[in-house]
Amino acid sequence: MTPQLQISRQAKILMVDDVPSNLIALSDMMTTFGYGVEKARDGRSTLEAVKANPPDLILLDINMPDMNGYEVCEKLKADPATRDIPVIFISALSETENIVRGFEIGGVDYITKPFQYREVVARVQNQLMLVYQRRQIEALRAQDRQYFESLNRMKDQFIRMATHDLRNPLNVILGYTHVLDRLEVAESDKPLLNQSVENIRDSVDKMRTLVTDMLDLAQLETGSHLSLSAVVLNDFLQKCLTSFHVLASQEQIELVYEAPPGDACITIDESYMARVVDNLVANAIKYSPPKSKVTVRAWIKGGCTSIEVQDTGIGIPKADLPHLFDAFYRVQNAGSEQVEGSGLGLSIVKTIVEQHGGQITVQSKTGQGSTFRVVLPMNDTI
């Protein structure tokens, strides 16, 4: 069945005109085309009829006593329940000014008296086709919403399952390494046993980090709620960097901090945002050779807080930059093959920054280094 036929059979049209002969002529014509027709002769009864039984389209005369067509249209457009019903104004041929006004207050089209019947039908069908298409789009959107909601529920279930079913066995494995520690074995077997236990612990650690990262990302994407508070930017960054000074000097990397001026505050989820800074600084150190420099700086400008982590390390090839924040994406370039990682860090970072209403960008040149910049809006209601 074509949409046009479907429209004709189902569409209800409300016709409003204070001259009965106009109504009769129009209504006869519409009925011939298979439309359901209702009639009203003044503004008040129009509003009542629309409320009681909303039509698919209204043909509305402009010149009526008491309440004219514009006033009726304005009232319909002001009410969310009726604002989407298309209104076609009925106007006298000479009333160009009126037609313009009709469009301004929300009319979708007009027909002129005396009626050219084929033109009237064409204009009505046009508008009904648009109504039909809009409803189809709304129905598809509702279907999509339902689909995504069910996917989200599945994701929630997966997170709950994974939390227990993946983490618990890892704890059990770790528990058994303590048993192995206490095992009495021949002196000659001890090195092998110790090495094996260390390898197991190492693998469990990596798996635990991966599981935690995956769960965190899934939870963040599902829309976890940030716990926001105002913190002094300088204190926050100093605290984040505390644990990196030792690591940096072990790797022979100069870690420089350029503090923001004054004691400006930012509103953030401190523990999530600390994860962002930790991740960026850890990467900067991980992907830099000895004797290079990592600089962390922050500043406030134009209502935004910027935090930048710059390194003079191996850099990132241009072709990889667009994918860098994708989950599990790892760059395969010289200098990074020995570095361990899951490829989840930057996608967690991006998700956290975006949940704060901010943006993260990267600039990089192979062999020269990378600069990651986080820009956060300075408002209390993220």
Ligand code: ADP
């Ligand atoms: P990973 O756990 O692999 O470090 P990330 O998501 O943190 O995962 O980073 C994704 C990839 O981006 C890394 O594998 C690395 O190749 C590249 N990368 C991230 N930060 C830097 C950096 N500062 N310098 C060079 N490459 C980087």
